[in-house]
Amino acid sequence: MPFDMNLVQRGARLRRSPFFQATQRHGAKAYTVYNHMLFPIRFADFEEEYWHLINHVTLWDVAVERQVEIIGPDAFAFTNMLTPRDLSRCAVGQGRYVVITAEDGGIINDPVLLRLGENHFWLALADSDVLLWARGFALNSGLRVEIREADVSPLQVQGPKAKEVVGALFGDAVVRLRYYHFVETVLDGIPVVVTRTGWTGEVGYEIYLRDGNRGDELWERIMEAGRPHEIRPTGPCDIRRIEAGILNWGADMTLGNNVYEVGLDYLVDEGKQSDYIGREALARIKAEGATRKLAGIEIEGDRIEMNSVAWRVKSGGDTVGRCTSAIYSPRLKKNIGYAMVPAEYSAVGTQLRVKMSGIGERRATVVPKPFIDPKKEIPKT
Amino acid sequence: MPFDMNLVQRGARLRRSPFFQATQRHGAKAYTVYNHMLFPIRFADFEEEYWHLINHVTLWDVAVERQVEIIGPDAFAFTNMLTPRDLSRCAVGQGRYVVITAEDGGIINDPVLLRLGENHFWLALADSDVLLWARGFALNSGLRVEIREADVSPLQVQGPKAKEVVGALFGDAVVRLRYYHFVETVLDGIPVVVTRTGWTGEVGYEIYLRDGNRGDELWERIMEAGRPHEIRPTGPCDIRRIEAGILNWGADMTLGNNVYEVGLDYLVDEGKQSDYIGREALARIKAEGATRKLAGIEIEGDRIEMNSVAWRVKSGGDTVGRCTSAIYSPRLKKNIGYAMVPAEYSAVGTQLRVKMSGIGERRATVVPKPFIDPKKEIPKT
Numbered sequence: 001m002p003f004d005m006n007l008v009q010r011g012a013r014l015r016r017s018p019f020f021q022a023t024q025r026h027g028a029k030a031y032t033v034y035n036h037m038l039f040p041i042r043f044a045d046f047e048e049e050y051w052h053l054i055n056h057v058t059l060w061d062v063a064v065e066r067q068v069e070i071i072g073p074d075a076f077a078f079t080n081m082l083t084p085r086d087l088s089r090c091a092v093g094q095g096r097y098v099v100i101t102a103e104d105g106g107i108i109n110d111p112v113l114l115r116l117g118e119n120h121f122w123l124a125l126a127d128s129d130v131l132l133w134a135r136g137f138a139l140n141s142g143l144r145v146e147i148r149e150a151d152v153s154p155l156q157v158q159g160p161k162a163k164e165v166v167g168a169l170f171g172d173a174v175v176r177l178r179y180y181h182f183v184e185t186v187l188d189g190i191p192v193v194v195t196r197t198g199w200t201g202e203v204g205y206e207i208y209l210r211d212g213n214r215g216d217e218l219w220e221r222i223m224e225a226g227r228p229h230e231i232r233p234t235g236p237c238d239i240r241r242i243e244a245g246i247l248n249w250g251a252d253m254t255l256g257n258n259v260y261e262v263g264l265d266y267l268v269d270e271g272k273q274s275d276y277i278g279r280e281a282l283a284r285i286k287a288e289g290a291t292r293k294l295a296g297i298e299i300e301g302d303r304i305e306m307n308s309v310a311w312r313v314k315s316g317g318d319t320v321g322r323c324t325s326a327i328y329s330p331r332l333k334k335n336i337g338y339a340m341v342p343a344e345y346s347a348v349g350t351q352l353r354v355k356m357s358g359i360g361e362r363r364a365t366v367v368p369k370p371f372i373d374p375k376k377e378i379p380k381t
Numbered sequence: 382m383p384f385d386m387n388l389v390q391r392g393a394r395l396r397r398s399p400f401f402q403a404t405q406r407h408g409a410k411a412y413t414v415y416n417h418m419l420f421p422i423r424f425a426d427f428e429e430e431y432w433h434l435i436n437h438v439t440l441w442d443v444a445v446e447r448q449v450e451i452i453g454p455d456a457f458a459f460t461n462m463l464t465p466r467d468l469s470r471c472a473v474g475q476g477r478y479v480v481i482t483a484e485d486g487g488i489i490n491d492p493v494l495l496r497l498g499e500n501h502f503w504l505a506l507a508d509s510d511v512l513l514w515a516r517g518f519a520l521n522s523g524l525r526v527e528i529r530e531a532d533v534s535p536l537q538v539q540g541p542k543a544k545e546v547v548g549a550l551f552g553d554a555v556v557r558l559r560y561y562h563f564v565e566t567v568l569d570g571i572p573v574v575v576t577r578t579g580w581t582g583e584v585g586y587e588i589y590l591r592d593g594n595r596g597d598e599l600w601e602r603i604m605e606a607g608r609p610h611e612i613r614p615t616g617p618c619d620i621r622r623i624e625a626g627i628l629n630w631g632a633d634m635t636l637g638n639n640v641y642e643v644g645l646d647y648l649v650d651e652g653k654q655s656d657y658i659g660r661e662a663l664a665r666i667k668a669e670g671a672t673r674k675l676a677g678i679e680i681e682g683d684r685i686e687m688n689s690v691a692w693r694v695k696s697g698g699d700t701v702g703r704c705t706s707a708i709y710s711p712r713l714k715k716n717i718g719y720a721m722v723p724a725e726y727s728a729v730g731t732q733l734r735v736k737m738s739g740i741g742e743r744r745a746t747v748v749p750k751p752f753i754d755p756k757k758e759i760p761k762t
């Protein structure tokens with residue numbers, strides 16, 4: 001089955017990023033759709049983009065991380081209701097990786113949250129309409145909040161030379177930001193927020209544009225500062241994020257999963273005093289133990305192409321689960337991925353089989369995540 | 382700028398329809414993404430598909446109209462809160478075209494609603510996560526409801542020969558269904574709901590599959606029944622829906638619009654007794670009069686290709702609005718479309734200019750909608 005499909009954007013339903021013209025000019029070769037927007041996911045060969053990310057620095061248009069902005073006198077109390085993380089421990093100027101949970105503990109989204117003021121929050125979204133969830137919940141909440149989409153469009157600057165690029169643009173104080181900290185600043189008069197975040201496991205920053213009319217200008221300014229450091233526009237890198245054990249909402253976790261299944265237990269602050277949506281359900285799931293787990297797996301044999309559907313995972317002759325992401329790691333020289341399986345099949349060393357569309361069955365073994373330990377030296381070329 | 386883009390579906394984030402294999406086998410040439418799913422929008426030339434729709438019969442995979450199911454003791458009271466239509470006048474076995482409204486009167490979605498029982502509803506969605514809106518609202522509503530996605534995947538059978546096809550499959554009683562009525566039935570043991578609905582202005586039905594494992598079987602059964610009537614799989618037909626004055630959520634109306642702006646006033650039942658979300662806002666907007674209107678326009682000159690962004694609409698030298706959809710009608714031999722403009726520019730006969738990407742400015746005139754009156758005979762070839 002061919003997955004290099006011909007997308008015709010028919011009509012004006014799908015929104016474009018403020019960086020769309022720039023991505024066209026710089027040779028974007030493929031777009032997918034994410035949060036009702038066009039998302040450039042490839043400028044060259046996927047593996048070439050991977051090597052560039054781990055050896056140099058890359059620029060990604062992630063304006064699709066649409067921003068839900070929450071303000072108003074009760075914005076802190078309201079936002080703190082949306083997530084099991086304890087936001088009383090998130091100071092102004094800090095961010096957090098959070099899950100937005102449903103009343104049954106399901107994962108609605110896994111945004112990066114930024115706290116811009118005591119009662120001022122942004123959520124940089126994965127691919128679901130959290131704006132509708134939050135506005136629906138607000139209706140009878142009795143809390144005084146305003147919830148809207150902000151004119152904010154992030155870019156990612158990722159790779160070992162990201163520090164040089166961000167240093168040239170914003171100076172050393174910004175380079176030295178700690179993880180999940182941010183600053184509000186301007187670049188040639190363009191208002192931005194710069195965060196120490198990213199979707200790679202490499203050194204990285206995000207630059208959030210705060211004026212949708214200046215996308216082209218900001219993009220070129222970054223490219224210019226990055227030229228001495230061989231910056232290249234690329235799509236998000238699935239190889240690198242899987243090596244790092246990072247999950248993709250919609251594939252590796254959905255509304256039908258909870259944090260205990262997917263190994264995001266650390267996103268529940270056990271000591272959190274105030275109530276939040278899903279608290280009871282999560283306490284019950286934790287007490288009973290998750291019945292399914294997202295295990296790391298290695299798949300034997302020749303290099304594979306990334307899956308486009310969740311492949312069946314078998315044990316003996318029976319289908320026991322699904323392989324949600326699988327890809328070839330050129331550094332590990334192995335096929336790696338995730339399998340959602342009953343908890344009893346999730347122990348390291350468990351032997352499974354993966355039924356891959358168009359390839360057939362292969363043996364797979366449960367291994368620890370992440371696949372590449374950030375503290376372990378691995379050759380970069 | 383080319384809009385025939387190369388979509389790479391990277392990873393398993395985007396869901397596939399139960400009819401996906403069938404659409405591949407039958408030669409789908411382009412997919413877009415809608416409600417986080419792949420949506421086949423073209424099997425041949427768009428104009429060829431248009432002529433086939435108005436002269437024969439066409440089959441569309443619209444499983445992307447994902448179904449929100451609302452059940453429970455308070456399902457009627459809850460669902461009646463979601464829309465300005467008065468559902469006390471919607472009997473079991475009937476459906477309605479409805480808007481789901483936000484508290485500010487904004488249009489969250491415009492689904493077809495089916496009432497399957499006193500307290501059992503389906504919403505066949507346009508492209509936004511109403512599941513999250515409804516579940517968020519339910520949290521503090523005090524109403525006993527269960528809201529979930531149902532395993533239901535619609536197909537559209539549209540065109541003048543749709544009656545013959547539906548007759549061959551389900552018999553005369555189903556053919557004679559009145560508009561927005563439906564039946565629950567089985568076809569060779571496959572559970573389905575058949576409705577007299579569609580997105581064309583032509584004769585049409587929808588067949589809602591109730592078992593996602595039997596998509597291929599149902600598709601082939603319909604193709605077989607349609608063979609004597611020259612049935613063909615096609616995408617949804619923008620030319621025909623615009624001729625009929627039908628709007629596309631996400632392009633012609635969004636969360637930022639209300640029914641009075643887009644001419645859907647009839648979706649507000651003025652006599653509705655019970656409360657609903659957005660009631661006060663809509664009453665205020667109606668009393669004050671909408672400040673913007675979605676006008677029908679004809680654009681002068683040679684035939685155009687459909688717009689991929691909302692084009693600027695100008696009066697004198699000033700930008701006054703946006704052209705949300707525009708397309709060439711082969712029957713009218715005119716370029717037709719919609720323009721969202723200040724109310725004072727929406728009177729029939731108003732002269733405007735449309736600035737079309739890559740083409741330049743053209744004169745346009747406000748005309749009545751729909752462009753093709755269903756009662757007026759227009760040559761079909």
